[in-house]
Amino acid sequence: MHKVIALEDALKIDKPLFIDMRSPGEYEQGHIPGAINIPLFNDHERAEVGTIYKQVGVIEAKQRGLAIVSSKLPELVSQIRSFYQTGYSIIIYCWRGGMRSKSVVTVLDLMGITAYQLIGGYKAYRRFVLDSLRTFELRPEIIVICGSTGVGKTALLGKLAKKQIPVIDLESLANHRGSVFGQVGLGKPQTAQNFDALLLQELQRLNEKRYVVVECESKRIGNVYLPDVLYQAMRRGKKILVQADLETRVSRLIDEYVDVYRNNTEALLASLKALAKRLGTRKVMALSDKLLSGEVRDVVRILLTDYYDPLYGYETANLDYFDLVVNANNLDKAACQIVEYLEQRR
Structure with a gap:
């Protein structure tokens, strides 16, 4: 039997x-x-x-x-x-x-x-x-790292994790960078079934912690959706605004996407084309020409100032809305400042 x-x-x-x-x-x-x-x-x-x-x-x-x-x-x-x-x-x-x-x-x-x-x-x-996700009783306070594209939020999560701070890297679980270019160069996106299972494991693993740090995300990341229990906790949670100079952000994005720029030209051009409604066809064509001619730094800078920054609004946000504001031109110093803030919450 x-x-x-x-x-x-x-x-x-x-x-x-x-x-x-x-x-x-x-x-x-x-x-x-x-x-x-x-x-x-x-x-x-x-x-x-x-x-x-x-x-x-x-x-x-x-x-x-x-x-x-x-x-x-x-x-x-x-x-x-x-x-x-x-x-x-x-x-x-x-x-x-x-x-x-x-x-x-x-x-x-x-x-x-x-x-x-x-x-x-x-x-x-x-x-x-x-x-389990529908009925999950989330105990930790959720600390949300916010900031404009390129300030280094994901890198900060990694540095915090190395300092034994409980974090959940939602973009890593979703295999998506959370932007219009988020899937380029990453292979297949995570399925909803696998994302949900991995996220549940993380929530269960960290549910006895005092707090958990995540990056600010919309309810949808690529092809997957955050469960209500986590998304609502993120909305209620403490907010840390991470800032960095424009040229620092440009450099970080180029470093992060260096292999993407070299090996995924067609996918990048297709992603640019998808921005035509917001940026206009003429500007998208100009950006495409710059990308093809190797003017990557100009492309990234224009996308930040003309698309991402107006979209997310962190560059003009009221700082009183945030519980902590951190300058992240130096990511190691920024991580230490965040750890100091978190230690005060224990």
Whole structure:
């Protein structure tokens, strides 16, 4: 009799290893954090079996699936055995806790490997994440770092983290820089499923802290959305305004995007084109010409003064709105000043 386990119990197991038996495409769309993908079917094979199931019949689909999987079983068992022998508790899942995970757990049992089938599969985990975020009781005060584009907010988060300050880098979790050029050069954006799961882990990890520092964001970051519990806490939280000189900001953005400028010209031009409604077609064409001729510093400076600064308004904001104002021309000094402020809140 193969063993099954509920998600609530699986998450409490010491040294668990979740193994996702779904196709690579399904895994990429959303998986349990830390899970490894050992697919029974590749994307093409899954589509083939699915088509047979719909157009021919269940028995024929099972026969085709068995033919595909049978040659893969020895290597699959070998891979899982190697993890099992290092002391992991093996938890197998598929989409709904159905045939794929059940068949693998049965084979593993026959081969002397103890493994559990996750009841409800990934679908149960996704429901757990959404329910947890919806009902999450956020305890720490949220400290929000605000400031114009290029002042170094993300770099400051990194420096604060190195000083053992609890931070959540939302843009890193979303794999997006939070701007019109935010996805250029970063590869695929994070899916909502994976972002939600990673964010939940961070919130759970830091929920006993006195405060957590984040960068100011809108509710949407690229293709993902912040849960209400965090977004509303950010709106209520203390605000730190980070400032830097224009030329310092230009230099930082060039340093941050140096590889992007070199290797993603077409994507950058497309992003510029998307600004035509706000900047006007003539200015966008002029910026595109400057980008193609290598006048990157001029392009960045104009985008800051004509697009980003008016959009976010920090350069003309009333300083009384903020709980702390920090000059970040020197990021190390700025980080120390923020730490001093935070220490006073303990």
